[in-house]
Amino acid sequence: MELYKIENVDFSINHGIVSEGSINLILKEGELFLSLENIILKDEKRWYDLPIKELENVEVISENPIILRFLSSSLELTVSGKYAERLLALRHFLMPYIHPKRKEKMKDSIKSMIKFWSLGVRNLQAFANLLQLTVDEIRRLIVFAKEKGLISQDGKLTDKAYNMFSPEERELLRNLEAING
């Protein structure tokens, strides 16, 4: 098969979809290639491929230095390289194959809902107006947040909710929730 070299990279391979705190299997130095149907990685000894049709998402997990995460249902590849524009262009080249928008939108809505919760907003209609969702959708988001342990039964945001945000945002949200009781 014919390959095109994208960039010299460091890469790691993880099993399954793992959330934050995933264990890097091995960090290797190698090269990243593209074929018509596959993403190919090469280290000193071997070639590894991930078929493009298996991709479920390509995320930027760090901008500086650039780190991309390629997700399939069964594994994830993490790749970093020196030239951000090459990896970002590859991401944009691959994105038309996949459609992760819905999942991202749900996560964004939950984060926004949590921010307003910390400000003391509880009125469903106010939430709906602020988040541009229906009251039913807001009700489902709140139920989901409680089921997932983001909001405790007594209506307080949990550590799990705060951990969805950066340290700076986390501190601000904790202060806001404290002010609002």
Add this chain to the structure above:
Amino acid sequence: MGENNTPITFQSFAEAISSLEKLTKIESKVAIALEKSRVPWKESRKLLKCMNPAQISNTTLFQFMQSLFYQMGLGKLEILDVSRFQFTFGFKECEICNIYRSQKGGKICFLTSDALLRFFVKDLDLPCSVEETKCMKEGHEMCEFTVDLQPLGVYKIALDDIDGALINQIINKKFDLDKFAQENMMENQAVEYRLQVLQSYQIVDSDNKITEIGSTYQKFAQGLRSLEEDFDPPWKNLHEITSAISAKNSLAEALSETLNPEPFIKVDNSEVVNLAEEAKKSKSFAELISKYMKTSE
């Protein structure tokens, strides 16, 4: 394969790679343009307070955006619609669509979505999500993108100290339009416009009474507004941005030839480990590690 999307089609591998290389060049220009285009809140505020596309077209910020996105090589930017927390932009002569010449159907302008997202988040300090809603590849006249702003980010920037004073007087039931206009040396019409903006953000209701959102906002407004920095808008140095984009473009071409002199190679399929298949066959993380370690020996 994802819902809603037609798989990308190319006549040949060479055409696919040519498309990737063109995307890489645009990506370089986007990076340098965005790096130098941070906009002060006082300018973003003017954009956020606009109530229709005509008002937006007249802002210096939007005219700067038109120039910036054109120089990035993304096409001619237009504003199509604006509502409380949403802008709809269009791109005519979309270069991304030109790159995928053989493609029929599907929404493919992810680079443009991402450039808009990065501009709003990093340069305007407005957290948002961006989605392409129409694409020329689907037969539309232009590619269209909706920018959904996070309300907290909008509130942080959109309202200034005068709005704060106005909200305070409404909360304390001391608001008098004539008196407020006189105190702040503005026409009554300008105060009415500010009230309209507050209504559109649901800070006050249609009777100019404070809402739950309004009272919550006012509790924290002082702290949020104190984060505002004052600096020159980027259009004062547009020439510098233009030169940097040209220089970056030439450098990217030179680097591409130096670092990747022979980018095409061939490899036998039998030499390649299919990671996805191996992972599916492995029952556990430990098993995959074991297999992976064996293949690495």
